[in-house]
Amino acid sequence: MSVVSTRNLELFSRKFGKMLGSGIPLLKALELLQREEGDSPLGAIIGQICSRVREGYTFSSCMSLFPGVFTEVFVAMVKAAENQGRLDQGMVEIADSLADGTLEAGQGGGEINEAAGAAEDANLQVIKLVNRVISDAVKEKLARVVFKPERDHVKLNAARQNSLEARENFDHPTYDRIVARIKLMSALDISETRLPQDGRMLIKVENELVDIRVQLVPTVFGEQILLFFSRPDEVAPPVSAVFPDEAQRKQIVGLLQNLNRGLVIFAGPHGSGKTTSRDTAMSILNDGTRVIFEVGRIYKAIDGIGCIQVKPHIGMTMPAAIRAAVRAEAHVIVVEEISDEETALECFKAANDGILVLTQMHARNSSEVFRQLLNLKVPPFQLYDGIGTVVFQMLVRNVCPDCRRELEFTAKDFARLSLVDFKPGRYSDSKGCASCRNSGYRGMHPFYEITVPNKNLKEAIIKGDSNQITLALEAMHGTCLEAKIRTWVEEGHTSPAEAARIRTILFAQS
Numbered sequence: 001m002s003v004v005s006t007r008n009l010e011l012f013s014r015k016f017g018k019m020l021g022s023g024i025p026l027l028k029a030l031e032l033l034q035r036e037e038g039d040s041p042l043g044a045i046i047g048q049i050c051s052r053v054r055e056g057y058t059f060s061s062c063m064s065l066f067p068g069v070f071t072e073v074f075v076a077m078v079k080a081a082e083n084q085g086r087l088d089q090g091m092v093e094i095a096d097s098l099a100d101g102t103l104e105a106g107q108g109g110g111e112i113n114e115a116a117g118a119a120e121d122a123n124l125q126v127i128k129l130v131n132r133v134i135s136d137a138v139k140e141k142l143a144r145v146v147f148k149p150e151r152d153h154v155k156l157n158a159a160r161q162n163s164l165e166a167r168e169n170f171d172h173p174t175y176d177r178i179v180a181r182i183k184l185m186s187a188l189d190i191s192e193t194r195l196p197q198d199g200r201m202l203i204k205v206e207n208e209l210v211d212i213r214v215q216l217v218p219t220v221f222g223e224q225i226l227l228f229f230s231r232p233d234e235v236a237p238p239v240s241a242v243f244p245d246e247a248q249r250k251q252i253v254g255l256l257q258n259l260n261r262g263l264v265i266f267a268g269p270h271g272s273g274k275t276t277s278r279d280t281a282m283s284i285l286n287d288g289t290r291v292i293f294e295v296g297r298i299y300k301a302i303d304g305i306g307c308i309q310v311k312p313h314i315g316m317t318m319p320a321a322i323r324a325a326v327r328a329e330a331h332v333i334v335v336e337e338i339s340d341e342e343t344a345l346e347c348f349k350a351a352n353d354g355i356l357v358l359t360q361m362h363a364r365n366s367s368e369v370f371r372q373l374l375n376l377k378v379p380p381f382q383l384y385d386g387i388g389t390v391v392f393q394m395l396v397r398n399v400c401p402d403c404r405r406e407l408e409f410t411a412k413d414f415a416r417l418s419l420v421d422f423k424p425g426r427y428s429d430s431k432g433c434a435s436c437r438n439s440g441y442r443g444m445h446p447f448y449e450i451t452v453p454n455k456n457l458k459e460a461i462i463k464g465d466s467n468q469i470t471l472a473l474e475a476m477h478g479t480c481l482e483a484k485i486r487t488w489v490e491e492g493h494t495s496p497a498e499a500a501r502i503r504t505i506l507f508a509q510s
């Protein structure tokens with residue numbers, strides 16, 4: 001027998017629709033109606049619906065848990081109205097149908113039927129889960145998150161300030177639904193699991209527009225997902241923040257304005273801010289006097305700059321896109337990244353044609369840039385002729401001002417950290433607190449090593465001799481970068497531990 005009469009359901013539907021129509025938020029309207037119904041069966045059901053809506057479930061999916069009251073047709077009508085964004089009118093129409101007898105209240109009890117909602121529940125939970133991962137990442141201003149499939153489970157890692165932090169783990173069945181959901185959101189092929197896919201989603205989180213680049217890479221244990229976050233509404237940082245050292249800033253601006261051909265390569269390890277530097281360089285050149293093209297996967301259109309999207313599946317590969325920009329008589333071409341032979345050769349060809357090419361490369365030090373270009377079969381004479389400047393950079397994390405403390409460091413401590421050039425004394429350190437999420441660091445400072453090939457280096461380049469190139473670079477820069485970072489530590493901005501981490505990267509053998 002029915003626990004809620006058709007008449008009561010009609011009254012509820014009509015009032016609810018009218019409330020929504022007058023601008024009362026959904027949850028508020030439900031709470032008011034629950035209070036009105038008091039301890040009646042309908043009141044109890046509305047109460048349960050309320051608590052589920054608060055958890056993020058849709059109104060219709062909550063109703064489907066009570067098939068004894070809300071029939072399948074009823075739920076379908078609510079769902080359709082929800083999808084059309086007209087739940088207010090939909091509820092009034094439902095009330096009319098209940099009044100004229102074309103719709104009736106369910107003939108069962110008011111108990112929750114978990115089974116009825118279980119399948120939909122699983123989907124909803126995944127939707128909620130993906131939304132939560134994304135909105136948390138946006139709120140924390142993360143640059144990327146990675147889902148890493150392993151044998152037994154899938155790990156979620158967050159990239160914060162140059163290091164990966166482990167977050168939660170998922171079991172494989174849940175992860176399969178996460179993959180499907182993310183593919184759906186970024187318009188990717190759900191059935192394709194063996195090939196890498198690149199997609200994009202544009203969503204709003206708390207009124208902030210967020211652009212997410214989605215990368216799927218098949219691995220032995222499943223598809224790895226990388227989400228890269230960027231904020232199109234965000235104002236680009238000023239030149240003075242990107243290049244804080246005044247002398248280096250003047251040098252870079254001068255180089256850009258005076259070079260009218262050749263490659264300017266921004267290099268650094270992952271998360272060293274090279275994209276920001278390259279984009280800043282592009283904005284310096286974007287003064288209306290040059291024809292500029294950006295080629296690659298572009299997520300942010302900028303006034304004054306032509307975009308050529310790389311779409312390999314239709315034949316618009318990176319080299320083809322560069323050639324298209326050359327044909328369009330570009331003065332400047334901004335190439336997303338050099339990571340393969342063809343792109344490298346095409347960049348040098350463009351430089352040879354009298355074009356200024358800004359690009360970036362993944363490298364752990366300046367000499368690795370040259371070594372990689374030689375490995376990518378760039379002929380030494382082209383490298384000699386085409387290379388304009390290499391801007392190598394590192395981002396050093398600063399200690400968190402809230403949990404910063406001073407510690408005594410002995411010569412032994414420094415020997416253990418392989419920082420033998422540091423003098424014993426008191427230095428900054430941090431233990432981690434809530435405001436830095438226990439990392440001990442907040443904020444970062446960029447350090448640059450700018451290489452404009454001199455006679456010595458050019459001789460080494462034309463011979464194609466990597467070792468001689470390394471020696472020429474050492475003669476040119478010495479231990480300038482290390483010394484600058486040491487000064488930064490001595491001034492208390494960061495810890496000896498951070499300096500040790502940076503050196504490990506700089507001296508990593510490739």
Ligand SMILES: [Zn+2]
Nearest residue numbers: 400403433436
């Ligand atoms: Zn802290």
